[in-house]
Amino acid sequence: MRISELANATGVETETIRYYEKQGLLAEPLRQPNGYRSYTASHLERLSFIRHCRALDMPLAEVRALLDFIDHPVADCAEVNHLIDAQLSRVRARLKSMKALEKQLSQLRKQCTDTHAGQACGILHELVAAAHGEACACHSAIEHQ
Structure with a gap:
């Protein structure tokens, strides 16, 4: 083909x-x-x-390692388990990070509940405050230090 x-x-x-x-x-x-x-x-x-x-x-380096196991089927597969465990740990860390991001965005969204002029928008106000290094609704003051 x-x-x-x-x-x-x-x-x-x-x-x-x-x-x-x-x-x-x-x-x-x-x-x-x-x-x-x-x-x-x-x-x-x-x-x-x-x-x-x-x-x-899975990163290409790990794909390469898995392919090597396929190419050498009599090799001990303990490393395969390790590769999958490592990937699972990375996924869990990303999930935790995504949950934190979701919480931050939810907090930010609560700052503006109806429509009005941009100058009165709580979301924009919070984002500008964060840009100036100030605490905002989605990050604690400790995170800004």
Whole structure:
């Protein structure tokens, strides 16, 4: 199959496929006499694996490590568990950060409950105060120090 067909089958952009090839994550395909790349089912499977790992927000270095385990199936998989545990920790930290962001935005939103001229907007007032280094509704005074 051609690169456009591989891209359509996996939902991965052609430029990204070429990037993965350059990074050694995906083997370069054979070329047809006309110069077109010719991808196989193994390219499709490997690219689908990479795409799934990236959908789990795994860094490429970790995807590379997981691919190495696939390429060496008799190796001990303890490191696979470690990689997933590390990714899970990163996701949990981001969730905690996103919850804090949600709380800050909710506090900020409470500063203006109806429509009126911008000069009387509590949200704008709070954002300007924060820009001046002052405490605002969404950040405590301690956070500004």
